[in-house]
Structure formats: structure tokens, C-alpha cells
Amino acid sequence: MTIPKLAVRNLLGGGTKFWLNAVVLSLSFVAIIWAQGLMEGLDEEASLATIDDEAGGGHYRVESYDPLDPFTYQDAHGPVPAPLQARIDEGKAAAILLVPATIYPQGRVQSAVLKGIEPGQKILSLPTSRLTAASDEIPALIGARMAESVGLKEGDILTVRWRDAKGAFDALEAVIAGIFETKVATVDAGQIWVPLARLRDMAAMPGEATIVVLEQGAAAAESFSGWAFRDQADLLADIRAFVRMKTIGSSIFYVLLLSLAALAIFNTQILSIWRRRKEIGTLMAMGMTRGRVIGLFTLEGSLLAFLAALVGAVYGIPLLAYFAVKGFAMPGGQGDSFGLAVGQSLYPVYSLGLVAATAVLVFATTAVVSYLPARKIAKLKPTDALKGKRT
Amino acid sequence: MDNGILIRTKDLVKVYPLGQQSITALADVNLTFRRGEFAGLVGPSGSGKTTLLNILGSLDAPTRGSAEVLGEKVETLSHRKAAALRNRHIGFIFQTFNLLPVYTVYENVEFPLLLLGMPPAERRRAVADALSWVGLADRTKSKPSQLSGGQCQRVAIARAVVKKPELVLADEPTANLDAENSHHILDTMETLNRDMGTTFLFATHDEKVIRHVRRKITLIDGRVAKDEALAGS
Numbered sequence: 001m002t003i004p005k006l007a008v009r010n011l012l013g014g015g016t017k018f019w020l021n022a023v024v025l026s027l028s029f030v031a032i033i034w035a036q037g038l039m040e041g042l043d044e045e046a047s048l049a050t051i052d053d054e055a056g057g058g059h060y061r062v063e064s065y066d067p068l069d070p071f072t073y074q075d076a077h078g079p080v081p082a083p084l085q086a087r088i089d090e091g092k093a094a095a096i097l098l099v100p101a102t103i104y105p106q107g108r109v110q111s112a113v114l115k116g117i118e119p120g121q122k123i124l125s126l127p128t129s130r131l132t133a134a135s136d137e138i139p140a141l142i143g144a145r146m147a148e149s150v151g152l153k154e155g156d157i158l159t160v161r162w163r164d165a166k167g168a169f170d171a172l173e174a175v176i177a178g179i180f181e182t183k184v185a186t187v188d189a190g191q192i193w194v195p196l197a198r199l200r201d202m203a204a205m206p207g208e209a210t211i212v213v214l215e216q217g218a219a220a221a222e223s224f225s226g227w228a229f230r231d232q233a234d235l236l237a238d239i240r241a242f243v244r245m246k247t248i249g250s251s252i253f254y255v256l257l258l259s260l261a262a263l264a265i266f267n268t269q270i271l272s273i274w275r276r277r278k279e280i281g282t283l284m285a286m287g288m289t290r291g292r293v294i295g296l297f298t299l300e301g302s303l304l305a306f307l308a309a310l311v312g313a314v315y316g317i318p319l320l321a322y323f324a325v326k327g328f329a330m331p332g333g334q335g336d337s338f339g340l341a342v343g344q345s346l347y348p349v350y351s352l353g354l355v356a357a358t359a360v361l362v363f364a365t366t367a368v369v370s371y372l373p374a375r376k377i378a379k380l381k382p383t384d385a386l387k388g389k390r391t
Numbered sequence: 392m393d394n395g396i397l398i399r400t401k402d403l404v405k406v407y408p409l410g411q412q413s414i415t416a417l418a419d420v421n422l423t424f425r426r427g428e429f430a431g432l433v434g435p436s437g438s439g440k441t442t443l444l445n446i447l448g449s450l451d452a453p454t455r456g457s458a459e460v461l462g463e464k465v466e467t468l469s470h471r472k473a474a475a476l477r478n479r480h481i482g483f484i485f486q487t488f489n490l491l492p493v494y495t496v497y498e499n500v501e502f503p504l505l506l507l508g509m510p511p512a513e514r515r516r517a518v519a520d521a522l523s524w525v526g527l528a529d530r531t532k533s534k535p536s537q538l539s540g541g542q543c544q545r546v547a548i549a550r551a552v553v554k555k556p557e558l559v560l561a562d563e564p565t566a567n568l569d570a571e572n573s574h575h576i577l578d579t580m581e582t583l584n585r586d587m588g589t590t591f592l593f594a595t596h597d598e599k600v601i602r603h604v605r606r607k608i609t610l611i612d613g614r615v616a617k618d619e620a621l622a623g624s
């Protein structure tokens with residue numbers, strides 16, 4: 001108890017300089033948790049949105065389909081295996097058929113993907129019920145980004161041209177039946193959602209599909225020849241990797257802050273060891289071993305981290321809690337500011353693990369930068385220390 | 392050590408390297424101190440007084456020769472052993488007091504006992520006793536910055552003697568004090584020496600101190616030039 005008590009007294013005796021250090025350190029505490037919380041929030045939001053709008057409980061895909069390679073789309077279709085069709089009929093899965101197309105918005109030419117989906121499906125949260133309108137024109141559903149990029153409004157007519165299963169070209173007018181908001185770019189950009197039955201007709205692919213989306217929480221079923229299964233985690237891996245990349249920028253910021261705090265402590269330690277040589281000598285004269293003197297100084301530095309955590313908690317908890325509830329307005333307002341289609345505000349998520357990991361990181365850093373200068377004491381001769389002489 | 396001998400040095404030499412050359416701070420010092428002595432080391436500046444006190448206090452090691460203190464050979468002690476020897480048996484008093492500024496008077500005096508791991512009740516009694524010996528029982532809660540120099544040195548004395556050490560080493564204890572305070576402090580130390588048999592060894596220039604000691608050892612250029620018994624006061 002002797003050493004901890006002395007350490008606390010010495011720290012508090014440091015006055016303004018000590019509080020300044022504590023505040024700088026607390027800033028890095030809060031900033032790290034803040035940045036990490038944003039990242040987790042982004043990750044969670046993007047993942048949830050992806051599950052809702054695209055991934056569901058996993059996909060069966062026609063083996064030849066590669067989402068990253070549009071050249072595979074033309075031939076990426078096949079008859080839905082009977083067990084999957086049974087699931088679809090029970091409302092536990094939804095079939096999606098992909099057909100590449102060319103569209104002519106306002107006289108321009110642009111390639112797009114027609115995606116046939118059952119208007120009554122409940123697996124994805126896309127508003128597919130808008131596709132029920134019966135007319136000669138195909139009802140089409142597009143995302144807000146797509147709508148903006150090609151300049152389409154609800155009710156607009158769009159010419160669509162595609163190639164059917166036999167390679168014959170055909171064209172039709174589609175009417176924009178609805179525009180939906182989504183955070184998932186891959187169900188939005190370049191995508192035109194149409195009724196599945198109509199698309200199967202148009203493309204001469206009766207009973208065929210490219211993707212069968214399972215409902216959330218569905219057990220991975222058996223395998224079917226010609227079809228590959230990708231589970232939910234697989235489908236989220238890309239989006240997660242993307243989020244992580246996006247947050248490296250903010251990591252650099254907090255590494256900087258932590259270094260700044262570490263430097264402040266390092267500096268304080270070196271200074272105080274230099275200024276307190278006589279005190280060190282006195283402690284040694286009273287019979288304190290070098291090890292214990294080093295322990296005292298290391299503890300002083302580490303206690304600083306502890307107090308910084310308390311200081312940080314005082315303003316950090318209300319601040320972080322406020323943003324967790326109110327959300328954090330993304331710079332630039334909305335949309336693609338993060339390169340991801342996130343909403344107007346992001347809700348940071350602070351997990352216990354995150355706070356604990358941050359605490360461990362900061363404490364370890366502080367202990368190291370406190371200990372390194374303190375090691376100098378071991379080289380200090382008691383007689384020189386008492387004289388106040390530098391080694 | 393037997394027959395009341397507390398310290399014995401044998402051909403003690405301390406050489407400080409200084410660039411290419413070296414400085415001989417102590418040259419063949421042979422001295423013996425018995426329990427209960429009240430002795431002063433005098434001599435011109437640079438004659439080796441502080442160097443000798445430091446070696447006897449196990450804060451420094453001799454270059455050659457031997458210094459036996461309380462049965463321990465200083466030259467062979469490990470850091471840890473030397474720290475333990477100082478902790479249990481030796482009290483130090485410094486010219487500049489060297490109190491811990493963040494601690495109160497009480498806590499400063501208590502500190503060596505905490506290092507010794509003395510139980511609380513015993514500790515409280517010992518601190519109260521030590522503070523009453525130096526006449527500061529009423530200033531327990533003050534911080535060193537609130538005390539005069541004389542009072543600080545009295546706290547330092549209390550801190551040095553609170554564990555009832557066999558040996559107290561004091562390097563210029565009165566150099567920063569006025570005549571009245573010096574006198575008061577020497578009185579206190581004489582009383583402790585008489586009542587508890589604590590051995591006191593001073594290094595000093597101060598005539599007032601020299602008037603109180605019962606043995607005066609004069610060092611010149613690191614050698615014992617004179618070793619005389621005085622009547623004392």
C-alpha cells in the first residue's frame with residue numbers, strides 16, 4: 001500500500017500539468033471508442049441492411065453466376081430444383097432471375113440488369129408488391145440511386161431491350177411503378193426489378209431462376225447439382241471488409257491521438273525522473289530498492305491512465321450515449337458520403353468488448369511509456385541521485 | 392560485531408575516475424566507531440567527509456579496502472541487501488532535509504516504518520513518539536512547504552530516528568539553519584543519543600556542531616589527519 005499511496009499523492013501533487021495529461025489521454029480514450037463505435041455501427045447497419053435487402057438467410061446460386069462478372073449473367077439461369085421450389089411455394093424462399101438488358105433512358109443507351117422477383121415475396125424487404133400493376137407495360141421497381149443517375153421518376157416509361165434464352169432480341173416498354181430507398185448499393189445501381197413471371201416469359205426461361213434467397217435463419221439445405229450455396233456470413237463478408245477499409249482513415253486519427261498521449265506521458269515521466277532525482281535518492285537512502293522505485297514511477301504513469309479513464313468517463317459516457325441514441329449525422333448529409341449507402345445518420349455501437357479492448361490498449365501503452373523512462377532509475381547511483389546530479 | 396563496535400574501516404580507499412585522471416577522495420582510512428558515539432567528521436571542502444558517510448551508509452561502495460557496518464561488509468553487499476541494511480538500521484539526515492513534499496509531517500515520519508512493514512498500532516505509537524522528541528507533535532498535518540527550515544530538519548530527524556536505528560548519519564545537518572535552530576537540533580540529537588544509545592556521525596563545517604560532539608575526526612585530502620576525543624557539552 002505504501003507505493004500506491006505515494007504514487008497517488010505524487011500524481012495529485014502534480015497539479016495542472018497532471019490534469020492536462022489526464023485530459024489529453026482521456027481524449028484518446030474517448031476518440032478511440034468513438035471511432036470504433038462508429039465503425040461497428042456502420043458495420044452493423046450495413047450488415048442488417050444487406051440481410052434485409054439482399055442476403056436474407058443465404059443464397060442458392062446457379063453455379064455459372066458470378067456477381068462480380070456481368071459477362072456471366074446471360075447464361076446464369078437454370079430450373080429451380082424441386083425442394084427449393086417447395087420452399088418458395090411455402091413462402092420460405094424467393095427466386096430471382098437475372099437477365100442482362102439495355103435501357104434507353106431519355107434517348108441514352110445504358111446497360112442494366114433485369115431482376116425478376118415474385119411481387120408477393122416476403123423474404124427481402126424490397127417493396128415488390130408495387131410490381132402487381134397489370135398492364136401491357138412491365139411494371140418496374142428501381143432504387144433511388146438508379147432513379148437519380150438515369151433521371152427517372154415514378155410513372156416514367158422506359159424502353160428495355162434484352163436477349164431471350166435462344167438469343168433472340170426483343171424490346172418492351174416498362175413503367176416505373178415505384179422507387180425505393182435502400183442502403184445496399186448492389187440491389188440499386190443498374191438494377192431493374194420486374195415481376196418474375198413476366199421476366200420468365202420475356203426471356204423464355206420458364207421455371208428458371210438465378211438466385212434463390214432463403215428466409216432469415218433458414219437452415220442450410222442439401223446441395224443441388226448446378227447450384228452453389230453461399231451462407232449469410234459469406235454474403236456479408238464483402239460488405240464487412242469494405243466497412244473496415246473505410247474506417248482505416250479514422251483509425252489513423254486515433255493512433256495519432258494515442259501517440260500524442262503516450263508522448264505526453266513519456267515526456268512527463270522523463271522530466272519528473274530528472275527533476276525528482278533527489279527524492280529518488282532519498283527513497284533509496286531510506287531503504288527502498290531500485291525495483292520498488294521503478295515500480296513507483298511506473299505506477300504513477302499507469303495511474304494517470306486510470307484517472308484519464310475516469311475523466312474520459314465523465315464527459316465521454318454522456319457524449320457517446322447521446323450519439324448512440326440520436327445518431328451521428330454523416331458529413332455530407334446522406335447517401336454515398338462514406339462510399340457506402342448509409343442513411344442520414346449513423347448510430348454508433350459500443351460493445352463491452354470494444355470498451356474493454358480500448359482500455360487494455362491504452363493501459364498497456366501507458367504502462368510501457370511509464371516504465372521505459374523509469375528504467376533509467378536503475379542506472380542511477382543513490383549518491384548521484386541525492387546530489388541531484390544527472391547520470 | 393563484538394565489544395560494542397559498530398563500524399570498522401580497514402585501509403578504505405575511494406577513487407573517482409575523472410576523465411583521464413582520477414581523484415582519490417579517501418586514502419587508507421582506518422576508523423572504528425563504538426555504539427553510542429556522538430562523533431563529527433570535519434575538514435576542508437573536498438576532504439572526503441561526504442564520501443565516507445556515503446560508504447558507511449552503504450549508499451556507495453569503496454574502491455579498495457573494507458568498511459564493516461553492523462557486521463556487514465559494505466563492499467560485498469548487493470543492492471537489495473544494502474537497501475535492507477539502510478531500511479532497518481541506518482537513518483539519514485541531509486543538509487537539504489529531503490522531505491517528501493506531497494506527504495504531511497506525520498506521513499513523512501511514518502514512511503520508513505511503512506517500508507519496514509510495521510503493524511499500524513505500533514507504527515502510530517512510534518511516529519507520535521518521534522514527533523514529540525523533536526517537539527512537533529502539534530504539526531502532524533502540516534505539509535513541509537508550511538514549515539520553517541528548522542522545523543523541516545526536525546521532521547527529518549524524527550524520520551531518521553523513528554525506527555530506532557543503531558546508526559544515524561548526518562551530512563551538514565545545520566548548514567541551512569540559523570544559530571538558534573542549529574542549537575535546538577543538536578540538543579535534540581544529543582538527547583536521543585543519551586536516552587536511546589543511538590550512534591550519531593556528522594559531517595560538518597559548523598563550529599556549533601563541533602562544540603557538541605564528543606569525538607572530532609579531521610580529514611585532509613581523504614586521510615585521517617587527527618582523531619581526538621572532546622569533552623562534549
Ligand SMILES: Nc1ncnc2c1ncn2[C@@H]1O[C@H](COP(=O)(O)OP(=O)(O)OP(=O)(O)O)[C@@H](O)[C@H]1O
Pocket residue numbers: 407408409414415416434435436437438439440441442443594
Ligand atoms: N561523484 C563524484 N565524481 C567525481 N569526484 C567526486 C565525486 N564525488 C566526490 N568527488 C570528489 O571527491 C572528493 C571528496 O568529496 P566529498 O564530497 O567527499 O568532500 P566533502 O568533504 O564532503 O566536501 P564538502 O565539505 O564540500 O561537502 C572531492 O575532491 C570531490 O570533488
Ligand SMILES: [Mg+2]
Pocket residue numbers: 440441442562594
Ligand atoms: Mg560534503
